[in-house]
Amino acid sequence: MSQRLNLEEIGRLAGVSRSTVSRVVNGEPNVSAEAKRRVEEVIQETGYRPHAAARSLASNRTGVVGLVIASAASTLFDDPYFGRLILGVTGATNSMGTTLALFLFDQESDEHSIIPRVVNSGMVDGVVVTATHTGDPVIEHLRRADMPFVVVGRPDDGRARYSVDADNRGGAVAAARHLVDQGYERLGLIAPPSNSTAGIDRRDGFLDGLSEVGLGIDGRMQEGDWSEESGRLAMRELLASEPDAVFVASDRMAVGALRAIREAGLSCPDDVAVVGFDGLLPADQTVPRLTSVVQPVAEVGERAARLLHAVIDGSAAGPEHVVLPTELLVRESCGAEAGR
Amino acid sequence: MSQRLNLEEIGRLAGVSRSTVSRVVNGEPNVSAEAKRRVEEVIQETGYRPHAAARSLASNRTGVVGLVIASAASTLFDDPYFGRLILGVTGATNSMGTTLALFLFDQESDEHSIIPRVVNSGMVDGVVVTATHTGDPVIEHLRRADMPFVVVGRPDDGRARYSVDADNRGGAVAAARHLVDQGYERLGLIAPPSNSTAGIDRRDGFLDGLSEVGLGIDGRMQEGDWSEESGRLAMRELLASEPDAVFVASDRMAVGALRAIREAGLSCPDDVAVVGFDGLLPADQTVPRLTSVVQPVAEVGERAARLLHAVIDGSAAGPEHVVLPTELLVRESCGAEAGR
DNA sequence: TCGGGGGATGGGAGCGCTCCCAGCTCCTGC
DNA sequence: GCAGGAGCTGGGAGCGCTCCCATCCCCCGA
Numbered sequence: 022m023s024q025r026l027n028l029e030e031i032g033r034l035a036g037v038s039r040s041t042v043s044r045v046v047n048g049e050p051n052v053s054a055e056a057k058r059r060v061e062e063v064i065q066e067t068g069y070r071p072h073a074a075a076r077s078l079a080s081n082r083t084g085v086v087g088l089v090i091a092s093a094a095s096t097l098f099d100d101p102y103f104g105r106l107i108l109g110v111t112g113a114t115n116s117m118g119t120t121l122a123l124f125l126f127d128q129e130s131d132e133h134s135i136i137p138r139v140v141n142s143g144m145v146d147g148v149v150v151t152a153t154h155t156g157d158p159v160i161e162h163l164r165r166a167d168m169p170f171v172v173v174g175r176p177d178d179g180r181a182r183y184s185v186d187a188d189n190r191g192g193a194v195a196a197a198r199h200l201v202d203q204g205y206e207r208l209g210l211i212a213p214p215s216n217s218t219a220g221i222d223r224r225d226g227f228l229d230g231l232s233e234v235g236l237g238i239d240g241r242m243q244e245g246d247w248s249e250e251s252g253r254l255a256m257r258e259l260l261a262s263e264p265d266a267v268f269v270a271s272d273r274m275a276v277g278a279l280r281a282i283r284e285a286g287l288s289c290p291d292d293v294a295v296v297g298f299d300g301l302l303p304a305d306q307t308v309p310r311l312t313s314v315v316q317p318v319a320e321v322g323e324r325a326a327r328l329l330h331a332v333i334d335g336s337a338a339g340p341e342h343v344v345l346p347t348e349l350l351v352r353e354s355c356g357a358e359a360g361r
Numbered sequence: 362m363s364q365r366l367n368l369e370e371i372g373r374l375a376g377v378s379r380s381t382v383s384r385v386v387n388g389e390p391n392v393s394a395e396a397k398r399r400v401e402e403v404i405q406e407t408g409y410r411p412h413a414a415a416r417s418l419a420s421n422r423t424g425v426v427g428l429v430i431a432s433a434a435s436t437l438f439d440d441p442y443f444g445r446l447i448l449g450v451t452g453a454t455n456s457m458g459t460t461l462a463l464f465l466f467d468q469e470s471d472e473h474s475i476i477p478r479v480v481n482s483g484m485v486d487g488v489v490v491t492a493t494h495t496g497d498p499v500i501e502h503l504r505r506a507d508m509p510f511v512v513v514g515r516p517d518d519g520r521a522r523y524s525v526d527a528d529n530r531g532g533a534v535a536a537a538r539h540l541v542d543q544g545y546e547r548l549g550l551i552a553p554p555s556n557s558t559a560g561i562d563r564r565d566g567f568l569d570g571l572s573e574v575g576l577g578i579d580g581r582m583q584e585g586d587w588s589e590e591s592g593r594l595a596m597r598e599l600l601a602s603e604p605d606a607v608f609v610a611s612d613r614m615a616v617g618a619l620r621a622i623r624e625a626g627l628s629c630p631d632d633v634a635v636v637g638f639d640g641l642l643p644a645d646q647t648v649p650r651l652t653s654v655v656q657p658v659a660e661v662g663e664r665a666a667r668l669l670h671a672v673i674d675g676s677a678a679g680p681e682h683v684v685l686p687t688e689l690l691v692r693e694s695c696g697a698e699a700g701r
Numbered sequence: 702t703c704g705g706g707g708g709a710t711g712g713g714a715g716c717g718c719t720c721c722c723a724g725c726t727c728c729t730g731c
Numbered sequence: 732g733c734a735g736g737a738g739c740t741g742g743g744a745g746c747g748c749t750c751c752c753a754t755c756c757c758c759c760g761a
Binding site: 025027028029039040043047071072074075076077078079080081 | 716717718719720
Binding site for chain 2: 025068070071072073074075077078083085088101103107108111115118120122125131134137138140249308
């Protein structure tokens with residue numbers, strides 16, 4: 022039915038040339054008010070939209086940015102982290118009139134087939150890439166292809182010029198201080214895997230927060246793998262050394278830790294206080310309500326997307342590494358009055 | 362630095378013409394083994410990738426499919442539903458070599474600006490669209506533009522030729538039967554909003570499941586809005602009529618309902634049994650562990666994407682409405698032995 | 702021996718846009 | 732009064748690909 026309208030046709034209907042229509046569509050100056058009005062009228066009537074492929078072929082810009090989420094996507098999708106991140110990114114792209122292409126891969130085979138497609142086919146103007154673990158090969162690919170990119174998370178080396186991260190370290194310090202302020206003395210730590218910068222920052226932040234006041238964990242540490250089950254096992258081990266408060270470096274692991282406490286016949290926060298990290302669980306989902314360090318995931322996504330746009334259109338100055346503040350949200354599991 | 366390679370250039374390096382290279386790249390027949398080998402060698406060496414925009418301009422196909430999630434995206438992202446759905450869709454698109462463009466909008470203003478862009482700019486070959494509420498205008502837009510589309514969920518009228526849904530009704534019937542089998546007699550229902558087909562199906566399924574055996578809910582019904590808080594308030598109301606078992610039509614609302622039971626000083630499942638719907642929460646997240654009707658969200662996404670591809674390449678026969686089975690997962694909250 | 706058919710190949714045309722230059726008009730300043 | 736510039740407009744060229752037709756060659760059968 023509706024054969025495609027094009028610039029030439031719109032021009033014919035408005036009594037101007039293809040070029041003038043193009044100028045109107047792209048909001049360029051140097052078009053007479055009269056011509057502009059007529060063209061806009063015709064566009065309105067016909068519902069004309071410029072053809073994305075033609076535009077990007079001619080201009081070498083696509084108006085599409087990619088969001089690359091590599092490795093272990095399926096486990097990570099069990100918590101709302103990526104949902105929030107995507108929401109933040111789309112918030113930014115929607116308001117800037119660009120489109121988001123989503124590249125998820127779990128298996129390395131997918132990675133090998135997708136990355137070249139992303140990078141060399143000219144399909145996107147740039148990408149936001151999540152850095153899940155150290156030594157990720159994706160970044161190297163992007164760099165070699167001169168593709169603009171922004172890393173979500175703290176890059177583990179100097180290869181990334183632009184990044185946006187939450188203040189994992191500061192949040193963990195705040196958690197440590199809070200527990201110390203509550204008067205807990207036998208502090209424990211369920212640490213995240215040390216193959217991620219987020220994990221390292223949360224662990225070091227907590228330990229540094231304690232040593233600021235001359236405390237330590239005295240061996241009361243277990244490492245989890247972000248999963249709920251690993252949190253449960255870690256807490257079960259940890260209970261042997263009778264901690265009175267434990268910082269669990271992610272909410273998912275904290276949920277498992279709470280279960281372990283319950284299973285041991287103990288009570289949180291009376292026997293063991295718990296502070297989590299992420300602040301992504303709906304408030305009431307755990308019993309007791311979990312005190313947690315809230316990281317602004319959606320805002321990280323939004324800032325990353327905006328920074329990427331700046332990089333693409335050349336308005337980004339030098340290297341830029343944004344760190345957004347985290348905040349301790351006190352609820353019940355830490356035993357503080359605020360949540361009682 | 363690396364100026365773009367094109368077909369002509371690859372052809373020159375391999376000693377053949379642009380056309381022959383194109384045939385090799387697209388896997389067409391009628392290319393000599395020798396020519397094919399040489400071209401593939403050059404492509405391998407140079408890392409050449411066809412330019413997506415040029416290809417789609419010439420062929421009128423983009424290799425991109427859209428996933429449109431309209432309305433209330435931000436609240437819905439609090440649970441893992443959309444994460445799982447996206448995962449299913451990307452699983453399918455990855456394996457089929459297409460790219461996923463994600464269109465999320467919360468505000469109507471976004472909707473009005475994005476839909477025309479999706480539909481008329483030739484940016485995607487087709488879309489998977491989630492039907493969150495009845496009378497959604499998005500579907501009408503797609504239909505008028507002759508854009509291939511597949512609906513996730515049960516469309517509420519005849520305008521959609523293709524859809525993929527979970528068996529909400531069957532799952533709710535199974536929940537009803539299970540509770541009846543357990544010997545509960547004062548059954549209650551926390552229903553979803555009736556402006557969605559999923560909500561209607563879950564409510565009607567439960568009621569029909571009861572009336573099959575001559576039971577009813579005798580007024581023990583409250584309507585929630587999918588949120589945790591609405592589940593809590595609904596259960597609080599419902600407890601006045603002293604139900605011994607309640608079907609809560611979503612896990613998020615069930616979490617709120619469990620909290621209301623606890624807050625009333627009652628115990629689940631001893632005083633009130635609960636069955637949820639969705640099966641998306643990590644197993645241990647609730648106390649007690651929630652018995653729930655599991656819907657195969659990722660598989661719904663995957664089937665929708667595959668069906669869309671069939672529609673796009675014309676291999677889909679007539680209208681097709683896929684309904685995937687749901688399954689009752691018995692854990693603790695229903696009081697059945699399996700979970701104890 | 703020669704004609705015909707099919708596989709292999711090359712190149713023209715054109716997809717709808719942007720970029721750029723040329724040309725026209727009108728206005729300003731000396 | 733005239734040169735020069737600024738504002739506006741039109742159209743050629745070309746982005747890298749696909750589609751299609753023309754050509755060539757080789758092999759087969761009469």
